[in-house]
Amino acid sequence: MxxxxxxxxxxxxxxxxxxxxxxxxxxxxxxxxxxxxxxxxxxxxxxxxxxxxxxxxxxxxxxxxxxxxxxxxxxxxxxxxxxxxxxxxxxxxxxxxxxxxxxxxxxxxxxxxxxxxxxxxxxxxxxxxxxxxxxxxxxxxxxxxxxxxxxxxxxxxxxxxxxxxxxxxxxxxxxxxxxxxxxxxxxxxxxxxxxxxxxxxxxxxxxxxxxxxxxxxxxxxxxxxxxxxxxxxxxxxxxxxxxxxxxxxxRGARVLAELRGFGRSSDAHHVTAPHPEGAGAARALRAALRSAGLRPQDVSHINAHGTGTGYNDAAEAKALHAALGEAAGRIPVSAIKSMTGHALGAAGAIEAVAAVQAIDRGVVPPTTNLAEPDPALGLDVVGGTPRDLPVDAVLSNSFAFGGHNVVLAFTRPAPA
The missing domain is CATH 3.40.47.10 (Thiolase/Chalcone synthase)
Structure with a gap:
């Protein structure tokens, strides 16, 4: 083939x-x-x-x-x-x-x-x-x-x-x-x-x-x-x-999305804490963009790792700014762990489902419990209600204890 x-x-x-x-x-x-x-x-x-x-x-x-x-x-x-x-x-x-x-x-x-x-x-x-x-x-x-x-x-x-x-x-x-x-x-x-x-x-x-x-x-x-x-x-x-x-x-299957690319990296920093500047996560984000042939401005939505810990959320925000530049502050970000909780080794797959559904259904889910967004993060976190918008490309982030970073890039499927 x-x-x-x-x-x-x-x-x-x-x-x-x-x-x-x-x-x-x-x-x-x-x-x-x-x-x-x-x-x-x-x-x-x-x-x-x-x-x-x-x-x-x-x-x-x-x-x-x-x-x-x-x-x-x-x-x-x-x-x-x-x-x-x-x-x-x-x-x-x-x-x-x-x-x-x-x-x-x-x-x-x-x-x-x-x-x-x-x-x-x-x-x-x-x-x-x-x-x-x-x-x-x-x-x-x-x-x-x-x-x-x-x-x-x-x-x-x-x-x-x-x-x-x-x-x-x-x-x-x-x-x-x-x-x-x-x-x-x-x-x-x-x-x-x-x-x-x-x-x-x-x-x-x-x-x-x-x-x-x-x-x-x-x-x-x-x-x-x-x-x-x-x-x-x-x-x-x-x-x-x-x-x-x-x-x-x-077989005439209905295609929901394409897994266009991915990026992986290691922090080599600490067994539980993320790199304070999100350096490893930023490398994974850049690698995912390269793999998928996307520019930061092509990204419609970010499904964040977003655990709700002080260190993780801050490091993830820094990584997004480092990898995406000025686009980081205007791309809608969702963290569905606000609803599901953190399912550890299952979380990246659960959030991949949400990323695919955002593309397929043209709506971005909210991040609940966001009464007071952290202003230091500089992100457009979707809070309260979902947003209807055309979603052509989503980055789905997963960052782990041990410094493992994985970013998946999903896109709207190409016309048949």
């Missing part, structure tokens, strides 16, 4: 989030500015400094069967649900496809952490005889990708990506490379995370990364706000169906 045939397009969306499950419900919730943050129910959080999180309510039709519930971690259940939704959204008929040409890439930050936590407690309390027989496969970071392949009978390349909060976006990069290299024609790619556990909530609270607005859960996540005090941990997953443009055209 020619290089043009290997352009990477998006044909299916499968978000599983605290504000909605499925593309339509997820998009409607974004436009309403709904919050999925609430008091924690997945464990007894009494006595903990942080007692709020974004939890997912899986509809009965998407929940695992009883025989499957005990054989996989919740992170895998969420990923499997997301893959099913994405596949249905794409209209891809697996029975008519060469399954050796369909790949899977799923990113995660912590893998089967609830399985690990439960078995650690059993080991320390009762000894090794009480470890679960499926403990190892359930807790592996590659378990979600493996389970999707098993359930759907997919025989192409499969992989897991672990780059903390950039994992979901990084998985889309890997999937894109599988397609452009000719290794696969279709890849189900995204991220998953189920971190609402006593250990992870306690651990992030210990390093003062989380908001402590326990009495006002829906107002706790406040990206780019002057009074932001930390992010809100969340569970979730999202899978996108990526295809070569030629494959999508051959």
């Amino acid at each position: 020619t290089a043009g045939d290997r352009r990477v397009v998006v044909t299916g969306l499968g978000p599983v989030t605290s504000i909605g499950v499925g593309a339509d419900d997820f998009h409607a919730a974004q436009l309403k500015g709904l919050s999925g943050v609430r008091p924690i129910t997945r464990f007894d959080a009494g006595g903990m400094p942080v007692r709020i999180a974004g939890e997912v309510d899986l509809p009965a039709a998407r929940a695992p069967a009883a025989r499957d519930a005990a054989t996989a971690d919740r992170s895998t259940h969420l990923a499997v649900a997301a893959a099913g939704l994405a596949l249905e959204s794409s209209g891809l008929d697996l029975a008519a496809e060469d399954r050796t040409r369909i790949g899977v890439v799923i990113g995660t930050g912590s893998g089967g952490v609830s399985t690990w936590e439960t078995n650690t407690a059993a080991l320390l309390t009762h000894g090794p005889g009480r470890l679960g027989a499926r403990f190892i496969p359930m807790s592996m970071a590659n378990s979600p990708a493996s389970r999707i392949c098993l359930d759907l009978g997919l025989l192409g390349p499969s992989s897991a990506v672990v780059t903390a909060c950039a994992s979901g976006a990084d998985a889309l990069v890997t999937a894109s490379q599988m397609i452009t290299s000719g290794e696969a024609d279709v890849v189900l790619a995204g991220g998953t995370e189920a971190p609402v556990t006593r250990m992870l909530v306690g651990g992030f609270a210990k390093i003062r990364a989380l908001s402590t607005r326990n009495d006002r859960p829906e107002q706790a996540s406040r990206p780019f706000s002057a009074d932001r005090d930390g992010f809100v941990l969340a569970e979730g997953a999202a899978v996108l169906v990526l295809e070569s443009a030629a494959h999508a055209a051959a």
Whole structure:
């Protein structure tokens, strides 16, 4: 095939989030500015400094069967649900496809952490005889990708990506490379995370990364706000169906957007704090523009990493100004973690879905809880209500602990 045939397009969306499950419900919730943050129910959080999180309510039709519930971690259940939704959204008929040409890439930050936590407690309390027989496969970071392949009978390349909060976006990069290299024609790619556990909530609270607005859960996540005090941990997953443009055209698929390019970099600065000037993030932004053949003035919208911590939001704003110049102050910016919370390794994939929907539906979601935007950031953060506008190109940012930076560039699909 020619290089043009290997352009990477998006044909299916499968978000599983605290504000909605499925593309339509997820998009409607974004436009309403709904919050999925609430008091924690997945464990007894009494006595903990942080007692709020974004939890997912899986509809009965998407929940695992009883025989499957005990054989996989919740992170895998969420990923499997997301893959099913994405596949249905794409209209891809697996029975008519060469399954050796369909790949899977799923990113995660912590893998089967609830399985690990439960078995650690059993080991320390009762000894090794009480470890679960499926403990190892359930807790592996590659378990979600493996389970999707098993359930759907997919025989192409499969992989897991672990780059903390950039994992979901990084998985889309890997999937894109599988397609452009000719290794696969279709890849189900995204991220998953189920971190609402006593250990992870306690651990992030210990390093003062989380908001402590326990009495006002829906107002706790406040990206780019002057009074932001930390992010809100969340569970979730999202899978996108990526295809070569030629494959999508051959089957008459509806193309939602094109994954035109990407940029990646490392901060090499600190294990948890971003570079104070956003230097690594700026390099990733510039690389994404180059890869996509875009100029700063071509960018219609920025889906920000926007966690709501003091350091992250400030560093991201500096990176945007450094990479985009004067355009940075006039491009509409949204941070949907204000609604969903921060789903760590799934966040980049969830936000990629939102970026694609902004292009496909011509509307930019709001950033909630933005009563007092931080004037020092110099950004046009969309607050209050969504904005209807033509969206031709979106940059979707994911910046992670460890200094991993990934920026995805999505554009309106070229005319057929």
